[in-house]
Amino acid sequence: MTWNGLVLALVAVAALAGIALVLPPWLISLATVSISSGLVVLGLIVLWRAGLVPFGQALYFATGAYAVALASRLLGWSDALALVALGALAAGLLAFLVGFLLARYREIFFAMLSLALSMILYGTLVKSEALGSTDGFNVAPATFLGYAPHGLEQTRALFWLALGLVLVSGTAVQAYFSSIVGALAIPIRDNEIRVEYLGMSVTHIIHLKLVISGVLAGIGGALAALVISHVDPNMAYWTTSGGFVFVTILAGASSVPTAFIGAFVFEVIRSVAVTVLPGAWQMILGSVLLATILFLPEGLGSLARRRVANGDAK
Amino acid sequence: MTAILSVTGLEKTFGSVTAARDISCEIPAGQTVGIIGANGAGKTTFVNLITGHLAPSKGCVRFEGRDVTGLPSRSICRLGISRSFQVAQIFPTMSVFENMCTAVAIAKAGGSLVRGATRALHAQATIEDAETALALFSLSASRNARASTLPQGLRKLLDIAMASAGHPRLLLLDEPTSGISVEEKYQLMDTIMGALKTRGITVLFVEHDMEIVQRFADRVLAFYDGTVIADGPPAIALADAKVREFVTGTTIHVRTPPGGAHA
Numbered sequence A: 001m002t003w004n005g006l007v008l009a010l011v012a013v014a015a016l017a018g019i020a021l022v023l024p025p026w027l028i029s030l031a032t033v034s035i036s037s038g039l040v041v042l043g044l045i046v047l048w049r050a051g052l053v054p055f056g057q058a059l060y061f062a063t064g065a066y067a068v069a070l071a072s073r074l075l076g077w078s079d080a081l082a083l084v085a086l087g088a089l090a091a092g093l094l095a096f097l098v099g100f101l102l103a104r105y106r107e108i109f110f111a112m113l114s115l116a117l118s119m120i121l122y123g124t125l126v127k128s129e130a131l132g133s134t135d136g137f138n139v140a141p142a143t144f145l146g147y148a149p150h151g152l153e154q155t156r157a158l159f160w161l162a163l164g165l166v167l168v169s170g171t172a173v174q175a176y177f178s179s180i181v182g183a184l185a186i187p188i189r190d191n192e193i194r195v196e197y198l199g200m201s202v203t204h205i206i207h208l209k210l211v212i213s214g215v216l217a218g219i220g221g222a223l224a225a226l227v228i229s230h231v232d233p234n235m236a237y238w239t240t241s242g243g244f245v246f247v248t249i250l251a252g253a254s255s256v257p258t259a260f261i262g263a264f265v266f267e268v269i270r271s272v273a274v275t276v277l278p279g280a281w282q283m284i285l286g287s288v289l290l291a292t293i294l295f296l297p298e299g300l301g302s303l304a305r306r307r308v309a310n311g312d313a314k
Numbered sequence B: 001m002t003a004i005l006s007v008t009g010l011e012k013t014f015g016s017v018t019a020a021r022d023i024s025c026e027i028p029a030g031q032t033v034g035i036i037g038a039n040g041a042g043k044t045t046f047v048n049l050i051t052g053h054l055a056p057s058k059g060c061v062r063f064e065g066r067d068v069t070g071l072p073s074r075s076i077c078r079l080g081i082s083r084s085f086q087v088a089q090i091f092p093t094m095s096v097f098e099n100m101c102t103a104v105a106i107a108k109a110g111g112s113l114v115r116g117a118t119r120a121l122h123a124q125a126t127i128e129d130a131e132t133a134l135a136l137f138s139l140s141a142s143r144n145a146r147a148s149t150l151p152q153g154l155r156k157l158l159d160i161a162m163a164s165a166g167h168p169r170l171l172l173l174d175e176p177t178s179g180i181s182v183e184e185k186y187q188l189m190d191t192i193m194g195a196l197k198t199r200g201i202t203v204l205f206v207e208h209d210m211e212i213v214q215r216f217a218d219r220v221l222a223f224y225d226g227t228v229i230a231d232g233p234p235a236i237a238l239a240d241a242k243v244r245e246f247v248t249g250t251t252i253h254v255r256t257p258p259g260g261a262h263a
Helices: A003-019 A025-048 A058-074 A080-102 A107-127 A152-178 A185-190 A192-197 A202-228 A238-251 A256-276 A281-295 A301-311 B043-050 B073-079 B096-108 B113-118 B124-136 B152-163 B182-198 B210-216 B234-239 B241-246
Strands: B003-014 B017-028 B032-037 B058-063 B081-084 B170-174 B202-206 B219-224 B227-232
Touching: A003 A152, A025 A058, A025 A152, A025 A202, A025 A238, A025 A256, A058 A080, A058 A107, A058 A202, A058 A238, A080 A107, A080 A152, A080 A202, A107 A238, A152 A202, A152 A256, A185 A192, A185 A202, A192 A202, A192 B073, A192 B152, A202 B113, A238 A256, A238 A281, A256 A281, A256 A301, B003 B043, B003 B202, B017 B043, B017 B227, B032 B043, B032 B210, B043 B170, B043 B202, B073 B081, B081 B152, B096 B124, B096 B152, B124 B152, B152 B170, B152 B182, B182 B210, B210 B234, B219 B234, B219 B241, B227 B234, B227 B241, B234 B241
Parallel strands: B032 B202, B032 B219, B081 B170, B170 B202
Antiparallel strands: B003 B017, B003 B058, B219 B227
16 A cells, blocks of 8 residues: 555544544444445455455354354453454454365356355354354443443444454555555456466465455454344345445445445445335345446446546556 | 486376377477477477476476476476466456566565565566566567457467566477467567577477478477477478478478468
8 A cells, every 4th residue: 555545544534533423323333334344345355356256255254243242142252352353363264264165166156155155154053042043142242452331432432443443454455455466366367377377376365365355254244243232143144245245346346445435335325225115125225236237337436546547647 | 418308208198098108308408499290299288298287197307307297387387497378378458567567576476375465566676577578578569558459479479478587497388379470470489589598598389380490499309199209400300201291291391481481
């Protein structure tokens, strides 16, 4: 990331952190939920750039969420940072393990295999009484390095934590994108044979991408568990995965900020749709998806790029 | 001269089909070797066996004295054997410059995932090396073109320029002039061979055009039915009775000037 980009990100995050002092709680919660899915989408973009579309990213999302819920319930953990780290670790480890299988597949086989794995977790969660079955269970309010806020304070603290996670994850992913391996996403999509015959293992690179996207989805899931204060098997269901794919199409894979902007726009559209058309809100979401694919095939991010291209033609 | 490549008793079978059998040869460093043979004679199989694309059923491949038989292609590439392909293998949606940068950057990272994930793609040294390579292969004028828009000859050049980005000691070119018009072949080969000589790379190239072979090869390996039927300087190998019968046709091949009619 350029220094300009980093400064811009810092300013944006600081501004959002300040605005939270005057925003209504429901909007802060909505923003935190958006960030949690934005983190998952950021991981999806890592894979997307290499031409891989996972239809089962909810696997890592739910793993992160359940890791938090179980640690809170069984071990009495309450520190938000420790819980998020645990969620990231659990999901990253799972991604590393299933990566040995997934990294060998491409295209529809990759998509369907990742979907199948997520549905195995869904089935397991639904059938396990110990894991809360279909109801799931509640997550106790988090503490922050000893600070134990309640109500609105808790909502704000989680939002600030979410912003911190955005900054750290966004910077790391941006650095990854400009690294050699990160930049190899397009060469891999274009021509795996050439990459292999230049001396780099495509399988290893995709495995790494899976772990990165798994960790990000785990962080997103952990954050979601804390902000919603509840986990249930729907977090692993295929419609959850589909939602992440939806947001990625809406956002586009062009840059890091678009993941979060796209996720926020999606949450707003969904909230409005549910209010306006409670019985058939999916129709509105579907129409938005259709319009995005028809008129903005590279997503919201391409709007910013067009403006940049027009503004300072190099 | 010491042998850079030493092949002994190489054999490859696919079920009951023998694609390569009893191939033995020593290639000294610096020698330019032309590989000829009709379609299906085993030329590409030979290239695939050396570069690790296929694992030999029998026999041994030594590179600079080191046994590389059956190693995966990536490892062989990192040891210093590179290859280009009959159909140019490039990154079509990227610019020529980005193609070259990618090749140079991977070479600089030594193919390591850790170094590759922690180093920036557009390091100053990478950009400079990429520009140098583009100039060496006469590709600078197409620097910003999308690779998919390149004419066939430039695609081949880019493929070979990328293959040589890691400064291999041995480079195998699989039909560098296939799909290129007769008029352009000589110029293309001049550019390729000139660039590779500058880098001191030993070259093995598969070729169907005997005039190209005569002009650019120091030595010819003629393949027929999976094995080498003649091995020697072009004048001798191309005059060989078996080569004339199985590879070049029974009529005596008369060398015509560049650009002339090609029988």
